[in-house]
Amino acid sequence: MKNGASWLKTTTIKGRFVRIVLGNLMLFAVVTFSLMSWFQHVLERKIGDSAQQSVQTVAGNIDVYLKNMIRLSDSIVADSELQNLLKVNPSFDAAGSVGSMIEALKQLKVFSVANEFIYSIGIYSPDSGKMLTTADGIYTLPEGRQPNWLDTVLKYRDSPYIGNGLIDAVPSFTQDGGASTFSVARRMRTGNGAEHVLLLNSDKSVLGKLIGEVNGIEGTGIVVADERGGTVYAAGNPDIRTADLSGIPLKEEADTGLLRRVELNGKTFFVIRKRSDVSGWTVSLVMPESAVFSDVTVMRQNVLVLLALLSVLSLLLFALLYMQLSQPIKRLMTGMMRVEKGLPFVPIPIRRMDELGYLQQKFNQMVANEQQMRKQIYSEQLHKKEIELKFLQSQVNPHFLYNTLDSIYWVALESGVKEIGSLVLDLSRFFRISLSRGKDFIPLSETIEHLHCYLRIQQFRHMEKFEVVWDVDPSLLDVKVMKLMLQPVVENAIVHGLEAVDGTCLLQIGVKRSGEYLQCSVSDTGVGIEADKLRELWAEIHEEGGSGNKTYGLKNLYQRLYILYGDDMRFAIDSDAGKGTKVTIRIHLNRLERSTDAYESYHRRG
Template sequence: MKTGWFPFFSNLNLRPKLIILFMISVVVPLIVFGSILYRVSAQEVEVEMRQTSLQTVQQMSLTLDEYVRQIDTLSKMPYTSPEAERYLLGSSNVKLYTDKYSAADVEAVETFLENLLKVRQDIEFVSLVSLNGNIVSRSRAGAVKAQYDFYKEPIYENLRKSTGEKTMVPLHEADYLFGGKKRVFSIGRKVLSFHEGFYIGYILIDYNENAIIKIGGGASIGKTGSVLLLDKYGNVMHSSGQLARSSGTEDILRIAADKENMNEVLDVGGDKRILVSSVSEYTGWKVVGVLPYEDILQRVKGIKTVFYAMGIICVTLVFAFSMLVSKGVVKPIRLLQSTMRQVEKGDTEAKVTVRSRNELGQLSLSFNRLIEKLNVLLRTIKSVETKKREAELIALKSQINPHFLYNTLDSIRMMAIIDDKREIAGAIEALANIFRYSIKGREDIVDIKEEIEQAMNYVHLQKIRYEDKFEVIADVDEQALGYKAIKFSLQPIVENAIFHGIENKKGKGALWISVKKSSQNIVFEVRDDGVGMDETKLAELVGRLSAKEEAAADHLGLNNVHDRIRLYFGEGYGLSIDSKAGEGTSVTLTIPAITSEEKVMRNVIGHVG
């Protein structure tokens, strides 16, 4: 005896079997769809969060640049104070200038420092450091005395090595007598005497760390994200959020030091995190955004909850529906089964009440006819059996292979050549080339040379159609042939010139096709001497192109070309139209000179971004 799931399922009664099949047909697709939806949603949220986080740190970097530009201006102020220069010269180690400053100069220097303090509220201390180590300082509380040796402190080493440019000093504890100890960061500058031609000292401006905290605190990276602000030497200027208390900060600092700009998902300290960064061009400081991946999972958690709720509702509804359907199917069968048992017992008058016209109703009706007349029953059974054995007729529709059509056209061309029908052969060859060009791959970027050949094949066919109603003058710059164009961008313009310009002209016309390389662009010009357009019609056509309105049926091709060009290359490219009634129309197509499809796609990303 066979054992297993399939024999068990086969032996089930019809109603539970139908219910199980209904449930499987709904639950399995629901699980598959839910898994795909969850994965796709997580990916989309990840992309969105990475982009948002990157924009946040970039904006923070710009804000920081603007702030530093403002405060850096104050470090240049010694150049505006002759008294400060005399003081620094006089307190230098150069004998020629020693003690060349007066008490009035000292008072002026103190006033100069006090005025600097008044400019910004975030300045804690301002100091002038002479070459002999003397430091004159001021704070908001008045005169203070530096409790450190400027020339021995390692934190000022970069300032001492500088050559007059601004130098950022990382967060440190400023120690001044009467001023207390405060956490500050500093901007310093080595002061040059332009009159004497050598450096005479330093200016050091200490800013309260709250200024940095305010800039970093204003940035929000998700719900639980953090921000790290590093100077160009890798020193931590500020850390916010959970990162300030995280054990993985050292790992993040190591990763940030190795990479210039980040926008990726990494495993840091056993936790999956999104890391983004932006480097300030002005200060060299780096803003690092850290977002736990759990933030993304929390955002898609709602989708999972909704899916579970919908799944439960769907399963419940399907179960109830399957109960009703199975009851409707099984009940007539059981009634028929009960009637058949009566017939087996000899009750030939028993009949089944027919309540529907579906398959089960027909089966019941057939059973009733069986009881009424045996011969009719036999014929009915035979008919049913015959119908069961009839095969369904499947109408196979021929699917024409595009390559088969191209090969057939080529065969017809060869037959025309054999029969010396050169003109017909040429027309077929042009048509075959057009067809081959249209089915060639799926790429939308082609060589300009191919696009021109395609347009000339089209012109060849139209000249045959119009019996040389027009002549074609082509002027193609050889330098332009190595560049790329959008597929089917030239042929619709040529078609428009023939159908709307030359076709309605009395007498023979002319069609000029020009392709030139102009500076960084490729310029196509298609000009005809046909009927042209009046100013109203021209303005209407140009307006549709500019406003991206839906094109009229007679100029749909031009709008299509214009929209595709702008989609690929931006608003600065596309079609321009000039026309005069009775004189003709000129359509100019301008695209950038790009030599590869990869550069085309980079151009698309650039103008969009």
């Protein structure tokens, strides 16, 4: 994991892009060929299902036909009239009753009419070696030769035997001597103890009608084989008509899927087989693999060509994209290096409006703002030096001021003028807290005491002009705040809000906790401020440079608060003309503590 993170940190953007492009191409290739393999598997499964249905249909048609032949044989064997005719001349001897043989042939022809696909119906006499058939009358097998199927049929007793190409089932001069027919053969008993063999012969061409046209995939073939594997009928692909398919598992015996791959004459085929429950024959559907997957092969070739074209196109697009990205980044890096070396900054030309253009624009603005801030900080430092100089000038000899005020206080007491003494004492305390031995942060308790002194002095000047209402949370008295934080606000309320009103006004001072904030408010019931003038007042407070006498104190206070507490401070003025004005200062308590600690730590190090 660490090595991967280190590689990401050290690899260039170009290297990352190359790896991303190649990775995506490889992923596309893997996904595409996986989908093709899946599609090939699905196609094979669907073709297997379709082939299974075809094989079952063919096997079912053959079974129906054979069942009809078996039922017909049952009817013939059970026919009493035919049995009586066979009793008269069981060996088909010419010296016997010729009329009975003629009647027997007529009766057999009646049965043959029931199935138009039957070539002939014959009855074989093992005793004489003669055959009575509807197609050829009576003929005799060569002397001394018995049919090779006779023992098999007799072993089946009264059950039908379905044979393929039974030699001598028909005369040798027709139907290749029986090779081009298939037969339903069974033992037939007569009442006199004689045994005959009933043969229902069908031309193998009837299987072609039962199977139908071999359509679908080019090169498909169907093979019907008997129990010994001999071909009963074959249609379709000539390459498979003589193929031995006996070693291929049947559909119900296959352990993996429906289709089985086999090699026939050097070619690969798919084979599915179904055994007939009636005859024991096997129906095999054979399809060439190349034809089954011809579309997949074409698709695979097209995908390879598409992948090659996509690779070339991706690399070209990558090169174009990299050039589009690298050039703005290089210009941005050049601008950064100039700023780092302290060289004169030349704004980067903006030639695009996308994310990189936005980044270049913001970099230009950032550098311009940084240079402006440097100028502002330099101006503030000069201004601070001027304030410090004036402050030092005001503290030429504070002890002289305190001693003088102390002397005036005692003279006033000795003269019996207690009001003057109290006024001088408040003035002395006011100056002591204002100076605070050079401290910039004092507890809220001293700030409140400072306001008390100031307000008593103002109330002495403005007899019965205003009343003061205090709302101070005692739990906040130990919190340290900026010195002279509330006095300019109170002074502004008295001078600009209360002095212009006839009668007694109300001055409310609140110090309380509001959630995680210290909230200080000063409200009066003075003349108030009109909306337009309030907007002008706000503009003067926030603008740089000098201001009028009416806003100098508030502007100076706002700037000091913002420098110390930043965005954790909220300064608000709410006023209604003729009703009064309210000034609210909100400072986050955590920021109060951090700012105080940082300031004191800095001055201790100094």
